[in-house]
Amino acid sequence: MQKYDVIIIGSGLGGLATAVTLSREGMNVCVLEQQVGFGGCCQSFRRKGYTLDTGIHYVGSLCEGQIMHQYFKYYGVMDRLNLQKLDAEGFDLMCFGDGKIYPHAMGYERFVDRLVEAFPEERAGIVAYSKRLQEIGKLITVDVLRSGRLSAGGMEFTALSAHDEIASMVQNPRLRGVLAGSNRLYSGLADKSSFYEHAMINHSNIEGAHCFVGGTQHMVDALVDVIRAQGGEVRDRAEVTGIHLTDDRVSFVEVNGEERLEAKYVISAIHPATTLDLLRNNTVIKKAFFTRVRSLENSFAIFTTYLMMKSGTFRYENRNYFLHGDANVWLNEADYKGLKIPSVLMCMQPNGRDEFADVVTLLTPMCMSDLAPWLDTKVGRRGADYEAFKAQYAERVIDYAADYFPHLRDAIAHVHTASPLTYRDYTGTPDGSAYGIVKDYHNPIVSHLPARTKIANLFLTGQNLNVHGCLGVAVSSAVTCSELLGMEYLAKKIGNA
Numbered sequence: 267m268q269k270y271d272v273i274i275i276g277s278g279l280g281g282l283a284t285a286v287t288l289s290r291e292g293m294n295v296c297v298l299e300q301q302v303g304f305g306g307c308c309q310s311f312r313r314k315g316y317t318l319d320t321g322i323h324y325v326g327s328l329c330e331g332q333i334m335h336q337y338f339k340y341y342g343v344m345d346r347l348n349l350q351k352l353d354a355e356g357f358d359l360m361c362f363g364d365g366k367i368y369p370h371a372m373g374y375e376r377f378v379d380r381l382v383e384a385f386p387e388e389r390a391g392i393v394a395y396s397k398r399l400q401e402i403g404k405l406i407t408v409d410v411l412r413s414g415r416l417s418a419g420g421m422e423f424t425a426l427s428a429h430d431e432i433a434s435m436v437q438n439p440r441l442r443g444v445l446a447g448s449n450r451l452y453s454g455l456a457d458k459s460s461f462y463e464h465a466m467i468n469h470s471n472i473e474g475a476h477c478f479v480g481g482t483q484h485m486v487d488a489l490v491d492v493i494r495a496q497g498g499e500v501r502d503r504a505e506v507t508g509i510h511l512t513d514d515r516v517s518f519v520e521v522n523g524e525e526r527l528e529a530k531y532v533i534s535a536i537h538p539a540t541t542l543d544l545l546r547n548n549t550v551i552k553k554a555f556f557t558r559v560r561s562l563e564n565s566f567a568i569f570t571t572y573l574m575m576k577s578g579t580f581r582y583e584n585r586n587y588f589l590h591g592d593a594n595v596w597l598n599e600a601d602y603k604g605l606k607i608p609s610v611l612m613c614m615q616p617n618g619r620d621e622f623a624d625v626v627t628l629l630t631p632m633c634m635s636d637l638a639p640w641l642d643t644k645v646g647r648r649g650a651d652y653e654a655f656k657a658q659y660a661e662r663v664i665d666y667a668a669d670y671f672p673h674l675r676d677a678i679a680h681v682h683t684a685s686p687l688t689y690r691d692y693t694g695t696p697d698g699s700a701y702g703i704v705k706d707y708h709n710p711i712v713s714h715l716p717a718r719t720k721i722a723n724l725f726l727t728g729q730n731l732n733v734h735g736c737l738g739v740a741v742s743s744a745v746t747c748s749e750l751l752g753m754e755y756l757a758k759k760i761g762n763a
């Protein structure tokens with residue numbers, strides 16, 4: 267007899283959103299998480315008395331009536347979120363090596379006005395660009411949900427290049443860089459990144475970028491509480507070590523190499539390549555599909571330098587800084603391979619207590635191949651040379667940021683770092699990739715995997731399906747849940763929550 271309706275593998279936002287939704291709609295769910303604690307990239311952790319966030323630094327569309335707000339409302343956690351709206355005059359600042367700084371302001375009118383102040387001759391192009399973002403953002407509004415759809419289409423935009431679309435709308439090379447300047451929030455590849463991904467992320471931030479006061483863990487805890495209150499189980503230290511098939515169905519899931527759990531459905535909220543590796547007795551999914559999924563490129567990995575600041579020394583700024591130096595804002599692997607630093611994204615965490623920052627986070631793209639000497643090592647046992655490497659690299663990152671913030675160094679109390687190996691071993695993402703499968707505009711059908719698999723009761727969800735990030739994962743979760751609940755029913759439930 268099956269104990270659960272649905273087993274969900276992974277407790278990142280993708281897994282938790284799926285469990286909240288299905289348990290809310292009456293299903294008996296069980297979430298299995300390999301780590302100690304829940305949340306994946308949304309987990310916070312403590313070092314030297316400071317709270318540090320694994321992944322989510324800010325999230326868009328969080329004003330009342332906007333789409334992410336609506337998803338959290340439906341999940342039943344909106345009232346528990348401690349959010350802070352970022353600076354409307356410039357939630358993201360694009361900083362270049364010549365000292366020039368350009369804001370991405372919140373609200374389209376302000377967004378356009380601020381950019382036109384800097385590039386008056388480009389007004390028409392800036393307006394056209396804004397309209398285009400809104401056209402794509404409007405595909406997933408609350409009204410669309412209420413009409414019984416999760417999205418009003420728009421997949422044709424996945425076949426457009428972000429780089430080329432921007433270039434077709436504005437001429438000034440610096441303005442092109444400014445519009446593309448937050449592309450570290452996705453793969454940022456000139457020859458691959460799709461305009462759909464660019465527009466979804468930028469639109470959601472322009473309409474309502476917020477950060478989490480005191481870190482993201484309280485969001486995770488709230489989701490776990492709701493799942494449990496709805497009768498679901500959420501288990502940590504429960505690594506799925508096998509997905510066993512009988513004919514074309516999953517018959518049981520193996521946990522920690524010993525326990526067997528059965529369910530009518532299994533939803534994998536981990537990387538699709540890892541999901542395939544877990545299949546046992548598979549006769550359904552063809553070798554060619556394995557090859558295809560394994561060959562899909564993953565986004566860059568990230569090296570994170572956490573600066574734990576001396577109390578009351580470094581003023582909190584309610585915005586993010588993209589420090590681009592003199593480099594072209596678009597990336598190629600060659601720009602960061604060999605431990606080059608092409609840019610730094612600097613985010614600060616508000617503490618809700620005073621006007622100073624406790625934690626400043628510096629994010630830089632990094633290649634897993636640059637960590638070759640330690641590829642076979644495990645967390646905490648990588649050796650002194652690895653610790654020395656991380657410390658040296660962090661110094662270079664701090665030097666880079668200190669060019670823009672001369673007082674930064676003096677305010678640092680402690681430094682903690684997380685390399686792509688850390689992400690690989692904590693979240694199980696192949697290559698430590700930050701955002702999962704690159705959504706390549708040349709071949710969107712190949713790089714956008716569907717929720718349904720050839721195995722009748724196995725489904726996929728999480729950041730690898732559609733767009734990554736908090737919003738992308740929420741939408742993908744709804745798409746996956748709609749396979750079990752029906753699209754119209756679920757969309758209306760979320761839209762009318």
Ligand SMILES: Cc1cc2nc3c(=O)[nH]c(=O)nc-3n(C[C@H](O)[C@H](O)[C@H](O)COP(=O)(O)OP(=O)(O)OC[C@H]3O[C@@H](n4cnc5c(N)ncnc54)[C@H](O)[C@@H]3O)c2cc1C
Nearest residue numbers: 276278279280300306307321323324506694728729735736
């Ligand atoms: C450094 C960084 C910064 C980011 N900044 C932002 C941001 O500012 N805003 C934003 O919106 N997005 C941001 N993102 C992206 C965002 O965090 C992710 O897209 C999203 O959280 C992914 O959720 P997920 O559930 O798909 O995957 P994950 O969060 O990776 O969750 C997968 C979970 O599955 C577990 N797991 C893996 N294998 C197994 C197994 N065999 N058995 C059981 N459990 C398993 C993992 O331990 C993990 O907990 C950032 C990501 C990174 C890495």
